[in-house]
Amino acid sequence: MKKRFYFPALTAFPVSIFLLIGCQQRSSQSADGDGDPRFEGAISQPLVSHSYTADPSAHVFEGKIYVYPSHDIDAGTPENDNGDHFDMRDYHVFSMDSVGGEVTDHGVALKLEDIPWAGRQLWAPDAAHKNGKYYFYFPAKDKQDIFRIGVATSDKPTGPFAAEPEPIQGSFSMDPTVFTDTDSTSYLYFGGIWGGQLQRWASGEYDPQGSSTDLENDSLPALTPKVARLTDDMLQFAEAVRDVLILDENGQPLLTGDHDRRFFEGSWMHKYKDNYYLSYSTGDTHQLVYAIGDNPYGPFTYQGVIMTPVIGWTTHHSIVEHGGKWWLFYHDTQLSGGKTHLRNIKVTELQYDNDGRIRTINPYRNADPI
Known part of the structure; x- marks a missing residue:
């Protein structure tokens, strides 16, 4: 099998101000992407252009x-397969009254030095x-370099x-996302392989010498995202962590070698017409896909592709309803000209x-994203 390079999905840079969706005035950070023919067919423009942002949870x-x-x-930070160059150090929050309106940067919401247990790498968050009260969930490596949430x-x-x-x-691991059901019960989904360390927990305990990834074990069931119901105060797990099983059309678990459909990272949960939609990134094949179940724990049956690959390798998203429509928030690397x-x-x-x-959805009408 050919080597698949992985650079995990994650974070951006300061400065506060009002920004317009599809802003045509580029800051110095956006210059690298100007005129890049790969982005000429982009179906949307960056929401924020004064800093780099990724992994949007809306x-x-x-x-x-x-x-x-x-x-x-x-x-x-030197670039490597574990994603050490994704060395993010703070979080900003952005808001808009509606899609297409002004986007406001509310400044630094949380920074690394204010997290007592954290060592480095503030990756993709949720709220x-x-x-x-408002609750902000985030992954970071602790002082022992183990990802925690x-x-x-x-x-x-x-x-x-x-x-x-x-x-x-x-x-453990990364990419937390919170789903609150119509009965007010809240669940935390999380997990990502390779740099996200999920494979190091395959035995139930952390194994620092564990396989760097499970991508070579093609005939075995693929690693799955994890889920746990949250306590009423939203601060702890109310139960043991469970596997989120993803099945094929025949009711069998997706296999590791099924790179077009298997879970890799970046899970998201939303509900549409009483069905539960688990969506996630396939990672090394760069697609956003989804599976459907009848309850928050699953199992979920694979359905298809939400979005074909973006330029920039990683794919991370969220789905939200507003103004009578549903919206997909995602990222690419238009401002930096393709820097992952x-x-x-x-x-x-x-x-x-x-x-x-x-x-x-094809994010580029006139261009090949690969």
């Missing part, structure tokens, strides 16, 4: 869209609202957020067929 709070991305910086709280959706002194007990660790968030409309299937 939510509607009190009728307004809030986006919680990671914050890419050019830290000068939730409950009990009159932390939580921080605020009275405002924009922060600043105050981190709990310790990570969530029993948490300097990304920009985007948004486009998501549409369903009458039977609930999601229509596949």
Whole structure:
């Protein structure tokens, strides 16, 4: 099997101001992407152009869209397969009244030095609202260089957020996403292989000498995302972590070698017409795909592709309803001209067929993204 290079999905850079979606005025950071023919057919333009942003988790709070991305910086960290060059150090929160309106950068919401247990690498986050408070979930490597998931709280959706002194007990890996069901029960989904370290937990315990990835074991069931119900205070797991099983059309678990459909990272959960949609990145084949189940735990049956590959290697997304439409938030590397660790968030409309299937989106009408 050919070697597959992986650079995990994750974060961006400071400066606060108002920005217009599809802004045509490029900052110095955006110059590298100007005139790049690969982006000429892009179906949407960067939401933020004054800094690099990635992994957008979008939510509607009190009728307004809030986006919680990671914050890419050019830290000068050498590039490698474990993603050490994704050396993000803080988070910003962005908001807009509606898609197409002004985008506001609310400044630094949380930074590395204010997280007592964290050592480095603030990767893709998420947020939730409950009990009159806002909760911000984030992965970071602890002082032993093991990814854990932390939580921080605020009275405002924009922060600043105050981190709990310790990570969530029993948490590991990366890419946390919170789903709150119609009965007000909240669940945390997480996990990502390779640089995200999920494969090091295959035995139930952390194995620092474990396989660098499971991508070579083609005939075995693929590693799955994880899920746990959250406590009422949203600060801990209320139960043991469970596997999120993803099945093929014959009811069999997707295999490791099924690179076009298997889970890799970046899971997201949303509900549409009483069905639960688990979406995620296939990682080394760079697609956003989805599977459907009848409850938050699954199992979920694979359905198809949401979005074909973006330029920039990694793919990470969120799906939210607002203004009577559904929206897909995602990222590519238009501003940096294709540099994998300097990304920009985007948004486009998501549409369903009458039977609930999601229509596949090509992010570039006139260009080959590979």
